[in-house]
Amino acid sequence: MPEQRATSPYDALLLLSFGGPEGPDDVVPFLENVTRGRGIPKERLKEVGRHYFLFGGVSPINEQNRALLGALRKDFAEHGLDLPVYWGNRNWTPCLTDTLREMTRDGRRRIAVLATSAYASYSGCRQYRENLADALAALVEEGLEPPRVDKLRHYFNHPGFVRPMVDSVLTSLADLPEEVRAGARLAFTTHSVPVAAADTSGPVEDHGDGGAYVAQHLDVARLIADAVREETGVEHPWQLVYQSRSGAPHIPWLEPDICDHLEAVYGDGAPAVVMVPIGFVSDHMEVLYDLDTEATAKAAELGLPVRRSATVGADERFVGAVRDLLLERAATERGRAAERCALGALGPSHDVCPVGCCPARTPRPAAAGADSPYS
Template sequence: MHSAAPFDALLLLSFGGPEGPDDVIPFLRNVTRGRGVPPERLAEAGAHYRLFGGVSPINGQNRELIAAIEKDFADAGVGLPVYWGNRNWQPYLGDTLRRMADDGVRRAAVLVTSAYASYSGCGQYHENLLAARAETGAEAPVLDKLRHYYNHPGFVEPLVDHTVAAFDDLPAGVRADARLVMTTHSIPVATAETAGPEGGAYVAQHRETARLVAEGVARALGREHAWDLVYQSRSGPPHLPWLEPDVNDHLARLKADGVPAAVLVPIGFVSDHMEVVYDLDVQAAETAATLGLPVARAATTGADPRFAAAVRDLVLERAAALRGESPDRRVLGALGPSHDVCPLGCCPDPRGRGAGLRGAALEAVPPLSS
């Protein structure tokens, strides 16, 4: 038996996605609430979802991940129930937190389906948790968000294997010289500069994951492949600088430089969702076809059993730390394990709205750690 005390539950916290055509526009309204996005822009984005029947794959993959975690917990003797709440669609975080309180959960570890430091991938989820706890009231469980896991072997090693497998989808004659194109969600440059306790963590962490994946691929294939970190899914106004290069522009540059093929590796995403299946499998694939550049796309980590085991590692190490013990923190590479408790000012809201919300929520309920 592995002790998870003081935790009595795990909460999987994710972005959420529509599960039918009627869900698409309401979901997009949730995502863009308060940003003044015009209806015609929502309709344009909604068309991407309708190519896939109005269903984002993220909820289905979260169900698969929960099943994998539950199996891993059971096999390892970790007696924690797993709950699931979303930021933008059912099951909503607030509803899940109320159910947890009704079930008698008093303290829960929280796994966010974002492996890296940034406002949208960490700071905003903190605010979601705080707001949901404030709405739940005095019975709300204490919540401990688990550390960033971009360099945990259970996240990286499936990406390596999936990248190696993707080479089989390229013509045999171009595989040896194919370029690895590591992709992640673009964010505003100003947000990237303030990510993490000292700034710059979003890019630094992605570059570390990209390096680890490339090294793993080289070991598996017996040859090195050059790699680049590129960005996708930009959604902000054109006058604001966002991280570049865009994946489509980068593919054109590779073609111009004589690179014979590319493997797209979505290291920035825990599981497939619309930014993967549309922006890579549709848009980037169309760009590559127009260029005459053979491309293949590696799968995301998803519900791989090694990632489920990594979740168990993260829960148990955090539980041990809370008990005053010295946990074994598994990481790859040179950056070491991320912090457990986010320092004040870490990953701030670029719109300057985080501090007030966090303060109000903290006054309403017991303190949130991490």
């Protein structure tokens, strides 16, 4: 295989995602998996799961991962990459441990992992690494020799992730009535997390004042806003806002919430808003409910025209970015120089999470990092 298409030392790619229910009977068991160890009563989980029940108990995330899985396999074949692609979830079928067991029995010994989370945070990175460590430990208990897993770097500022979002914002702006289009605000949204978790996201040197989590989102928002201005000649005011808070009221989380933001900009005289879910790879439940349902209803109540731009999903440019990330990491592991594509001010992220990166509240083993028990 030509050097530029060589995937060695990797013999498989694992698409690792969150998972979601695929029917009403799945909702509570799924939420039990998500909240395991927190002692949340089943009746409370039923209340929490009402968002899923509004959509027939089906999260769109699994179907979207199937589409991404198919697109990756097709892209790899078209570009001469002879590498199988598997799929595993943290919280629902296909479960991560089952997938890693299958991969091990298929003889896969060195696995590259793509997590469907583009940014640094405990829930978006280290928790995936903890789940990998748990799965590998389960294989050891079964008497299997665990494979080595390497998580591909954060891709929030890869052009294949950013450019599809730019185009989606342009499409949403064009869909607004002409009389409000030029004055429309851009609300870049991402999942809110506890302030303490944000402040300790990324490597230790990035901790404080929102950590890497906020800095990375701000960099992406700025990239998109600047590209929209260059394309349209119009400067659209923008702000990073948050959604999907789920914690106890007394614990500080990142703000403002998207619905509060819509009220604020309406009060300031904004004629329209485009909501841009930069924190999400695909249109899963937080996007469908918190933006398309709840925030859109708030905008209608205010009489404020809104549009919601699309996430990258299985866009061919994002699929190409995954291929780039894989080949880049493979070349690095072989000791070869590799082009590391990144836009914006922050540059490409680290390949291996250092000690102290996105620490857990309670220390747990995490794979694919400098402190990994598996190497």
